[in-house]
Amino acid sequence: MVPCIWYASKIAHPWERAMIGNMGAALRARGVGLSIYTDGGTTDFCLDGALSWRALTLLERMRLILSSAGALWHLWGEAPRWWGLVRVRSRTVHTSWRPNPVWRGHPSRIFTEQADDGETVVKPTFESRLVHTEGAVDVPPDGSRAVYVKLESASASLRKAVAALSCPVVDLGTGRVGASAAKSGCFVSGDGPSEALHAAAMTMQGLAVVGPGTPYLRSLLGDEGYFPVGEDREEAWKEAISQAISDRGRALAISARHAIKTRYSAAECADSLEAMYRSVLEGSV
Numbered sequence: 001m002v003p004c005i006w007y008a009s010k011i012a013h014p015w016e017r018a019m020i021g022n023m024g025a026a027l028r029a030r031g032v033g034l035s036i037y038t039d040g041g042t043t044d045f046c047l048d049g050a051l052s053w054r055a056l057t058l059l060e061r062m063r064l065i066l067s068s069a070g071a072l073w074h075l076w077g078e079a080p081r082w083w084g085l086v087r088v089r090s091r092t093v094h095t096s097w098r099p100n101p102v103w104r105g106h107p108s109r110i111f112t113e114q115a116d117d118g119e120t121v122v123k124p125t126f127e128s129r130l131v132h133t134e135g136a137v138d139v140p141p142d143g144s145r146a147v148y149v150k151l152e153s154a155s156a157s158l159r160k161a162v163a164a165l166s167c168p169v170v171d172l173g174t175g176r177v178g179a180s181a182a183k184s185g186c187f188v189s190g191d192g193p194s195e196a197l198h199a200a201a202m203t204m205q206g207l208a209v210v211g212p213g214t215p216y217l218r219s220l221l222g223d224e225g226y227f228p229v230g231e232d233r234e235e236a237w238k239e240a241i242s243q244a245i246s247d248r249g250r251a252l253a254i255s256a257r258h259a260i261k262t263r264y265s266a267a268e269c270a271d272s273l274e275a276m277y278r279s280v281l282e283g284s285v
Contacts, residue, residue: 021045161237186244
């Protein structure tokens with residue numbers, strides 16, 4: 001395998017950055033030479049050797065671009081302005097989970113449900129350790145089962161349901177959750193692909209998931225891996241959350257975590273990346 005250079009650009013959320021770092025670690029474990037650069041900080045990637053592009057001098061950036069002919073570049077997110085220079089000299093892959101991206105390399109998706117035009121699907125992998133430090137929100141110190149939810153984006157029905165339940169609430173809209181803190185309870189997910197990735201990350205940290213019945217949640221967690229809410233009604237949310245913070249929810253969280261570790265293992269992730277890279281380098285895609 002030729003050396004790979006990853007560039008992560010405009011990756012908005014820490015759980016997305018952590019997933020990319022986990023996938024990079026899986027590839028490195030196969031002995032693939034991998035360099036990873038980001039357009040911002042590197043902490044959330046949880047990957048040794050990740051470098052900030054902004055820390056490089058202009059000369060270092062140009063030298064890297066011009067001397068990397070023969071390497072394979074993998075873009076995550078949105079292409080920077082200089083990406084065209086890379087494409088002149090190297091083969092490129094582009095991965096996005098956002099709707100309607102402008103592809104700037106061989107197109108690849110995380111979710112099969114988004115691969116409508118024949119994009120390659122690569123498997124993510126998730127770890128329980130997710131480094132969040134600055135601005136961490138408080139987790140109930142006694143291990144109480146809590147509802148983890150972003151209240152500012154919650155519907156009125158969901159907010160009413162949460163307020164009516166007599167359990168601690170951790171508002172994810174006010175900061176990040178410290179990964180080292182023990183968690184118990186449930187995470188309330190949204191319906192998009194990024195929210196589903198967040199749900200998988202929180203499942204790996206021990207939380208049951210409540211959310212709408214979307215293909216993205218089903219893809220990662222399975223039909224039996226979370227508590228689906230069919231309608232945006234207060235009673236529907238209360239019923240699902242009550243189930244999720246019960247002993248049944250704790251058992252489901254354990255089962256869902258095992259399923260993710262099996263179906264989205266580091267080995268499965270590395271296999272999918274290597275297969276895509278071989279196809280791109282051999283010109284079969």
